[in-house]
Amino acid sequence: MPLLRLSRVKPWGTLRLREIHSAVKKKLESKPETKLQKQICQVVLDHFEKQYSKELGEIWSSVREVLTSPQYWQYAALLNKFSISSEVEDNLCSKGYHLLFPETSSFKCYICSTPGRFPAQRHRAGKLKEYYLLNAASLLAVLALEVENGEKVLDMCAAPGGKSIATLQCAWPGLLHCNEYDHLRSLWLKQTLESFIPESVMHAVAFSQLDGQQIGNLQPEYFDKVLVDAPCSNDRSWLFSSDIQQAALRLAQRKLLSAVQIQLLRSAVKALRPGGYLVYSTCTLSKAENSDVITHILNSCSNVLPVDLGPLASSVSQEFTFAPGVQSHELLVLPQNGKAWGPMYISKLKKI
Numbered sequence: 001m002p003l004l005r006l007s008r009v010k011p012w013g014t015l016r017l018r019e020i021h022s023a024v025k026k027k028l029e030s031k032p033e034t035k036l037q038k039q040i041c042q043v044v045l046d047h048f049e050k051q052y053s054k055e056l057g058e059i060w061s062s063v064r065e066v067l068t069s070p071q072y073w074q075y076a077a078l079l080n081k082f083s084i085s086s087e088v089e090d091n092l093c094s095k096g097y098h099l100l101f102p103e104t105s106s107f108k109c110y111i112c113s114t115p116g117r118f119p120a121q122r123h124r125a126g127k128l129k130e131y132y133l134l135n136a137a138s139l140l141a142v143l144a145l146e147v148e149n150g151e152k153v154l155d156m157c158a159a160p161g162g163k164s165i166a167t168l169q170c171a172w173p174g175l176l177h178c179n180e181y182d183h184l185r186s187l188w189l190k191q192t193l194e195s196f197i198p199e200s201v202m203h204a205v206a207f208s209q210l211d212g213q214q215i216g217n218l219q220p221e222y223f224d225k226v227l228v229d230a231p232c233s234n235d236r237s238w239l240f241s242s243d244i245q246q247a248a249l250r251l252a253q254r255k256l257l258s259a260v261q262i263q264l265l266r267s268a269v270k271a272l273r274p275g276g277y278l279v280y281s282t283c284t285l286s287k288a289e290n291s292d293v294i295t296h297i298l299n300s301c302s303n304v305l306p307v308d309l310g311p312l313a314s315s316v317s318q319e320f321t322f323a324p325g326v327q328s329h330e331l332l333v334l335p336q337n338g339k340a341w342g343p344m345y346i347s348k349l350k351k352i
């Protein structure tokens with residue numbers, strides 16, 4: 001049995017929900033107006049310019065154009081199979097949306113080739129939400145994990161919960177353990193899951209608020225699948241930092257991130273049963289946080305092997321632009337005009 005103190009889900013009282021709403025609202029209100037106006041942070045752009053023109057070569061200029069132009073950004077709508085609405089589907093189709101993965105039945109996810117965002121759905125008391133807006137590249141990490149019914153799955157860095165929700169759309173895991181270290185974000189995670197997933201399915205969901213680096217020691221060889229959607233540079237959001245000093249500090253401390261990512265992955269390897277799989281993902285283009293981290297793990301852990309992601313890439317190549325020249329166990333989604341998905345790095349490993 002797991003050593004962790006997990007909280008199985010109980011419906012939350014109104015008071016608790018009100019507390020969370022007000023904490024999240026306060027946080028949003030404390031953001032300066034410039035954040036809402038999406039001003040480019042020059043110090044971050046200069047830093048990225050230097051690094052990514054070297055790492056990506058010519059293609060960086062078209063990636064930069066999308067990343068720095070919110071008017072090009074696209075959002076996918078992942079339908080909630082637990083709250084089916086033909087009205088929402090009709091509405092999406094009438095606005096020019098089409099299914100992203102028509103040949104698979106895993107997800108019903110709609111995208112539109114023109115930029116824009118379908119309106120987010122408000123909280124409706126007693127009703128589950130019908131769709132979740134997200135960057136379509138996030139779904140590739142969940143597809144790569146290939147969760148099967150009955151499996152024990154760990155989402156090690158889970159808030160705000162997009163990939164946990166997506167995982168529950170494509171399989172019926174025996175256990176989905178959603179971990180998030182940050183307190184406020186863990187409240188947000190729980191609230192998000194509760195607004196999409198019915199109570200009957202929430203019985204298979206557990207929450208914890210641990211440093212993911214410890215989970216391997218606490219639950220060795222316990223999980224069939226582990227997703228490490230790691231804390232990372234988050235290029236899209238960093239480019240619009242409103243606080244220049246904070247942005248400069250983040251850039252200065254950026255190199256420390258890979259050490260944390262490596263420790264999270266070591267913990268994930270420990271938490272996996274032999275024969276289990278892990279998927280590592282980030283939303284940065286940075287080689288230091290992507291390929292270099294995975295190469296380090298492959299070189300230092302004798303019990304992991306790389307898994308080929310070529311078949312997954314081929315099956316979605318119409319809708320995503322992948323960076324050339326990466327190895328077969330990794331994918332790097334590059335945002336391009338009309339396919340503004342990513343940045344998203346994904347790699348898959350097997351524990352032997």
Ligand SMILES: C[S@@+](CC[C@H](N)C(=O)[O-])C[C@H]1O[C@@H](n2cnc3c(N)ncnc32)[C@H](O)[C@@H]1O
Binds near residue numbers: 138156163210211
């Ligand atoms: C990229 S976000 C995860 C996004 C999430 N998977 C989703 O799809 O909605 C990374 C998350 O990791 C959390 N985090 C940071 N350090 C952590 C740690 N040591 N252990 C667990 N979670 C951590 C952050 O607070 C953040 O919420």
